[in-house]
Amino acid sequence: MYIGRFAPSPSGPLHFGSLVAALGSYFQAKAQSGRWLVRIEDIDPPREIAGASSLILKTLEAYQLVWDGDVLYQSSRLTAYQQQVDQWLSSDDAYLCECTRRQIKETHGFYQGTCRHKGLMASGNQAVRLKVTHPISAFDDQRYGSLTIPAGLVHEDFIIKRRDGLFAYNLAVVLDDIYQGVTEVVRGADLIEPTGRQISLYKTLGATPVSYLHLPLAIDDSGNKLSKQNHAAGIDLTNPVPTLMNAMRFLGFSLDDHMAGSTPEELLKWGVENWHLQQLSDALKIKPPFSNDAL
Ligand code: GLU
Numbered sequence: 001m002y003i004g005r006f007a008p009s010p011s012g013p014l015h016f017g018s019l020v021a022a023l024g025s026y027f028q029a030k031a032q033s034g035r036w037l038v039r040i041e042d043i044d045p046p047r048e049i050a051g052a053s054s055l056i057l058k059t060l061e062a063y064q065l066v067w068d069g070d071v072l073y074q075s076s077r078l079t080a081y082q083q084q085v086d087q088w089l090s091s092d093d094a095y096l097c098e099c100t101r102r103q104i105k106e107t108h109g110f111y112q113g114t115c116r117h118k119g120l121m122a123s124g125n126q127a128v129r130l131k132v133t134h135p136i137s138a139f140d141d142q143r144y145g146s147l148t149i150p151a152g153l154v155h156e157d158f159i160i161k162r163r164d165g166l167f168a169y170n171l172a173v174v175l176d177d178i179y180q181g182v183t184e185v186v187r188g189a190d191l192i193e194p195t196g197r198q199i200s201l202y203k204t205l206g207a208t209p210v211s212y213l214h215l216p217l218a219i220d221d222s223g224n225k226l227s228k229q230n231h232a233a234g235i236d237l238t239n240p241v242p243t244l245m246n247a248m249r250f251l252g253f254s255l256d257d258h259m260a261g262s263t264p265e266e267l268l269k270w271g272v273e274n275w276h277l278q279q280l281s282d283a284l285k286i287k288p289p290f291s292n293d294a295l
Pocket residue numbers: 006007008009041173185186187191
């Protein structure tokens with residue numbers, strides 16, 4: 001059974017770029033009669049905007065993107081993350097690290113395993129790093145084909161718990177995708193970079209990695225990614241059809257203008273029936289319908 005998911009972080013409203021990720025993962029799941037889950041990745045309170053989680057879910061509802069089962073909140077999974085971190089610390093597969101970002105920058109920008117053999121005792125303000133036992137140097141993506149991981153990243157013991165005590169995105173995302181039985185991850189191309197680490201985590205856990213499909217990234221006129229960090233505008237909740245059609249065109253669908261008279265439900269149904277991966281190869285050539293003024 002195919003299980004896909006959309007996993008937004010509540011750091012702002014749902015913007016055009018995240019709608020593209022929601023739709024791509026939805027079509028890919030539903031075209032295979034699969035389940036489509038929604039997970040709110042609320043493990044970074046300092047970056048969270050009050051009310052964003054419920055606004056994101058309301059927006060999905062307005063676009064008739066109906067998820068299967070209950071929404072999983074990562075904030076409800078902290079015990080599971082901590083248990084895994086503790087297990088790796090006690091089996092000596094992970095270690096405490098006191099290096100600052102600045103120190104690492106000074107040593108070629110990649111972490112050189114400085115604290116690996118220091119045997120530091122917990123004293124606060126330390127990160128937890130996983131010893132990389134399964135280095136991943138390349139992986140296959142359904143759209144981009146074989147992707148090579150930059151050499152310095154391949155062997156880097158990466159952070160699973162941050163110095164500020166928050167769990168690392170890579171750890172939470174992999175533990176939850178396993179927990180929820182996800183079979184394929186469909187998301188924006190900005191997340192290609194951490195994928196090698198995530199596959200490495202699956203292997204360390206003895207789990208079968210998911211397959212990956214990275215979608216073209218929506219960028220604005222100056223070439224910047226549309227993201228909450230760049231304060232991309234939230235999408236319209238009251239009149240979803242025009243934005244939905246734009247996002248579907250961005251994903252490579254050819255839509256007739258007369259389809260503007262459809263309901264979101266009808267558009268999604270049509271999308272599920274007509275979705276095919278080849279349409280994505282042309283998608284990058286389509287400019288997202290944004291100008292800087294709209295952002
Ligand atoms: N929560 C991440 C984000 O909003 C996405 C995680 C993922 O799809 O793996 O960028």
